Amino acid sequence: MATNRSPVLVLIAAYLGLFVGLIDSNAVNLALPAIQTDLGGGVSGAQWTNDAYNVTFAALLLTAGSLGDRFGRRSMLRSGLIVFLLASLACALAPTLGELLAARAVQGIGAALMLPQGLAIAAAVFPDAAGRARATAAWAMAAAIGPILGGVLTDSLGWRFIFWLNAPVVVLALAMSYRHLPESRDAESGGVDLIGQVLAILTLGSLTVVLVEDRALGTAWIACLAIAAVLGGIGLAWSGRRVAHPMIPPRFFGDSRLKVALAATFAMTFGTYGMLLVNSLAFQHLRGATALTTAVAFLPMPLTYLALIPMTNAWARRADPACPMTAGLILMGAGMLLYAAVGPNADLWVLQATFVLAGAGLAMNTGPAVAMAMAAAPLSRTGLTSGVVNLARLVGITMGVAALGTVLALASGDATTGPGFAAGARTAVLTGGVAESLGAVVVFGYTRTERSKDVPGTKEACHA
Numbered sequence: 001m002a003t004n005r006s007p008v009l010v011l012i013a014a015y016l017g018l019f020v021g022l023i024d025s026n027a028v029n030l031a032l033p034a035i036q037t038d039l040g041g042g043v044s045g046a047q048w049t050n051d052a053y054n055v056t057f058a059a060l061l062l063t064a065g066s067l068g069d070r071f072g073r074r075s076m077l078r079s080g081l082i083v084f085l086l087a088s089l090a091c092a093l094a095p096t097l098g099e100l101l102a103a104r105a106v107q108g109i110g111a112a113l114m115l116p117q118g119l120a121i122a123a124a125v126f127p128d129a130a131g132r133a134r135a136t137a138a139w140a141m142a143a144a145i146g147p148i149l150g151g152v153l154t155d156s157l158g159w160r161f162i163f164w165l166n167a168p169v170v171v172l173a174l175a176m177s178y179r180h181l182p183e184s185r186d187a188e189s190g191g192v193d194l195i196g197q198v199l200a201i202l203t204l205g206s207l208t209v210v211l212v213e214d215r216a217l218g219t220a221w222i223a224c225l226a227i228a229a230v231l232g233g234i235g236l237a238w239s240g241r242r243v244a245h246p247m248i249p250p251r252f253f254g255d256s257r258l259k260v261a262l263a264a265t266f267a268m269t270f271g272t273y274g275m276l277l278v279n280s281l282a283f284q285h286l287r288g289a290t291a292l293t294t295a296v297a298f299l300p301m302p303l304t305y306l307a308l309i310p311m312t313n314a315w316a317r318r319a320d321p322a323c324p325m326t327a328g329l330i331l332m333g334a335g336m337l338l339y340a341a342v343g344p345n346a347d348l349w350v351l352q353a354t355f356v357l358a359g360a361g362l363a364m365n366t367g368p369a370v371a372m373a374m375a376a377a378p379l380s381r382t383g384l385t386s387g388v389v390n391l392a393r394l395v396g397i398t399m400g401v402a403a404l405g406t407v408l409a410l411a412s413g414d415a416t417t418g419p420g421f422a423a424g425a426r427t428a429v430l431t432g433g434v435a436e437s438l439g440a441v442v443v444f445g446y447t448r449t450e451r452s453k454d455v456p457g458t459k460e461a462c463h464a
Contacts, residue, residue, distance in 0.1 A: 006180070013180040014121040016173035017081055017114040020166055024088070024107070025053065025397075026146025029276050030291045031159035033284040038159070039097040043281070043414070047212045047405040050277065051398050052101040055208050056108030057115075058394030059201040062247040063192060065116040065387025070192075073117040074183045078174060080113025085170040092163035116387040119370075121184060147302065151295030195239045196247040203232035204395065211402035248388065258385070260446040261373035262392040264325045267439025268365045269396030271336055271432030272358060274404030281408075282344035282425045285417050300352045304359030305366075313367040321368035322447045328364025329440035331357045336433030344425045361436070400435070404428040 028035075032046040039045070068076040087110055090103035153161045206229035210222055217225075241250050253259055276298075283294040312324045335357030342350050373389045405428070412424025 009176075009180040010182065011122055013173070013176035014077070014118040016169065016176060017077055017084075018118045020084070020169045020173065021111045021115055023146045023149060023169075024162065024166055025050070026276075027150030027153065027162045028053075028159075029273075029280050030147050030150035030295050031154045031162055032277070032280055034154050034159045034291060035097075035100070039094075039100060041097045042416075043405055043409045044212055045097055046277065046281065047401055048101050049097075049104060050273075050401045051208055051212065052104040053108040053111070054394055054398040054401065055201075055205055056105045057111045058108075058391055058398055059204045060109055060112035060197070061116060061387045061391045061394060062200065063197045064112045065120070065385075066192060066245075066247060067113075068117045068120060072183045073120050074177060074181045077114045077117035077121070077181070078177055080110045080115070080117070081170050081174050081177070082110070083107075083113060084110030085167060086110075088163045088166035088170070092160045115390055119390070120385075121181060147295040147298050148292075151290070151292035154291035193239070193243055193245055193247040195243060196236055199232045199236040199239060200247070203229050203236060204398065206232060208398055208402050211399065211406055252388075255376040256446060257372050257376040258388075260322060260325075260443055261369045261376070261389065263442045264329060264365055264439055265369045265373075265389060265392040266396040266399075267329060267435050267442070268332065268362065268369070269393050270400035270403075271332060271436040272362060272400070273397040274400030274432045275336060275339070275358070275429050277401050277405055278408055278425050278428045279344070282421070286344055286421055286425070297348060297352065298355060301355035301359035301362070304356045305363045308360055308363035309367060312364045313371070316368035316371055320447065321372040322443050324364040324368045325372075326440055326443045326447060328361035328368075329436050329443060330361070331364065332361030333433045333436035333440060335361065336429050336436060340426045340430035340433060343422050345422055400432065404432055407431050 028049065032049060035049055036042065036046055041048070064076060064080070084107055087103050087106035091100055091107065094100035094103055149165070150159075150162055153159070153165065206225045209217070210225050210229060213222075239246065279298070280294060283289040283297060284291065289297065312328070315324050335354040338357070339351065339354040342354075344351070370389055373385060376385075408421075408424045408428040410424070411427035412420045415421040415424065
């Protein structure tokens with residue numbers, strides 16, 4: 001993409017959309033108990049407040065990436081910002097839980113339209129590996145602000161102001177897009193895979209309902225939805241080989257680096273976001289903390305994350321990114337297993353030690369996993385690749401929130417406080433720790449395979 005625009009201003013303009021989406025999702029997580037108090041819904045209501053957004057976000061990401069490749073990434077980014085703005089206003093005004101969930105689902109559509117475009121534009125502006133790592137680090141920094149902002153707004157003005165605050169940021173992002181963002185597209189991009197898109201929504205939506213509403217709907221409904229999820233997944237794979245322009249070309253996953261990056265990203269977000277849901281409820285329901293106090297208690301995680309991002313990205317540039325990714329997943333798993341051992345009523349410094357481990361693991365995965373995936377893709381497919389990476393991230397978040405929230409409800413016997421809730425929280429976070437550990441095994445297996453090849457430098461690939 002030839003341009004004489006300032007790369008820094010292009011990066012800021014592209015990432016404001018990512019920023020507002022990350023801020024929103026992290027801030028809402030801290031406001032869940034307040035939303036429960038105002039609108040009801042219990043644990044499943046809290047899960048759906050997150051997952052109504054996550055399901056549409058994840059299900060539409062691939063099509064959004066392809067639309068950006070075909071019609072222009074700047075144009076799709078602007079469309080997403082407008083949809084996100086209108087849905088945020090609807091969230092702020094929602095009088096009932098059902099209307100809030102509907103507005104959250106529309107927010108997810110806007111986020112899906114804008115997020116892959118921002119990453120793709122940044123990748124085009126920073127085509128070298130070091131530049132991409134710096135770009136992804138800038139994106140990652142936004143995640144640290146959300147919890148504190150959510151806590152401040154929830155305690156001082158109410159949870160609705162989280163959504164009101166989106167409006168000026170989105171307006172600024174739109175204004176900057178007109179002045180600073182270049183247009184980019186893939187001239188060879190094909191049409192939209194409508195069949196694949198419908199099957200993707202069917203698969204992810206059905207699976208999420210199965211995980212969240214397994215007890216409320218009854219055995220017959222759950223069985224039907226589970227079958228629908230399985231058939232949707234099979235149909236998605238089948239249609240990808242037969243339609244003219246599939247969402248994901250059959251050979252797209254040929255590079256093992258991409259597959260490993262997606263597996264690590266899924267495991268990372270599955271455990272982390274499920275743990276954040278459980279902790280938000282545990283601190284406020286079990287320990288009696290306010291939203292802001294909860295956010296301050298969580299600070300060791302994002303601060304460790306931000307402090308280590310430059311080092312881990314530099315490590316990934318000098319060596320195989322799978323090395324920090326493996327170490328990161330081990331650290332996240334260790335943090336969650338420690339939390340499960342001590343429980344949510346442990347001394348605060350002990351819980352914060354688990355957050356430090358989780359934050360260090362996040363830093364070792366976020367930038368390196370994205371850099372690994374983008375390095376495996378040709379420049380003309382950056383929109384689709386960024387969509388696939390974020391699909392893995394969003395599916396991990398969706399499944400983690402759904403699975404760990406349901407484990408919490410089952411293991412606690414639907415208790416909202418007391419020893420039952422504490423036991424449920426420990427079991428739920430243990431589940432997340434197991435998922436992180438399995439992710440570490442997958443990435444470590446890839447590293448061992450690469451080292452076994454007769455390629456110069458691979459024997460010492462993990463040495464910084």
